[in-house]
């Protein structure tokens with residue numbers, strides 16, 4: 097039984113696109129309209145957009161595999177790739193998604209530890225993320241592993257304005 101983390105490159109585009117759509121759908125489709133979901137999925141996960149993100153030197157994507165099966169993925173950003181102006185001492189976890197059947201088995205925590213390792217290696221002081229206020233499961237997960245709410249900002253899913261809670265953790 098082995099857990100492996102693999103840094104993604106442009107050859108992983110198609111698999112990244114598939115897992116991004118699958119996990120976003122599974123997480124949010126019950127709480128959002130099909131129109132808004134469709135608009136978001138098309139904008140965020142089209143091939144051109146993902147290719148651009150994979151080529152950005154200030155972003156990194158990782159797959160987490162369990163016994164060679166893809167269990168989830170992580171996207172982290174530094175510097176100007178961060179979705180808020182948090183400065184050069186911060187690292188953003190922009191996406192962390194574990195496929196449904198692999199949830200609650202420690203993979204999310206494993207990816208958070210990976211993000212912290214990257215942040216510490218680059219002498220970052222803070223690790224932060226934005227999470228939809230209605231995503232209670234994720235908020236409970238982040239709280240459990242030591243993140244605290246620091247602020248909130250709005251975000252659009254299709255034409256619906258939603259509130260993202262900003263949570264962060266100071267690194268020592």
Ligand SMILES: CC(C)(COP(=O)(O)OP(=O)(O)OC[C@H]1O[C@@H](n2cnc3c(N)ncnc32)[C@H](O)[C@@H]1OP(=O)(O)O)[C@@H](O)C(=O)NCCC(=O)NCCS
Pocket residue numbers: 119123192193194195198199200201202203204205206226227228231232233234236237240241
């Ligand atoms: C949120 C998510 C990343 C957590 O990953 P996970 O692999 O399911 O969580 P883990 O098994 O690593 O859990 C780590 C710890 O958090 C706790 N935890 C996880 N989910 C929890 C929940 N819903 N409520 C309370 N605690 C939770 C676990 O009990 C565990 O605690 P322990 O270390 O004391 O055993 C994952 O469930 C997921 O991908 N969800 C759907 C996508 C999503 O919402 N992503 C975040 C978008 S901002």
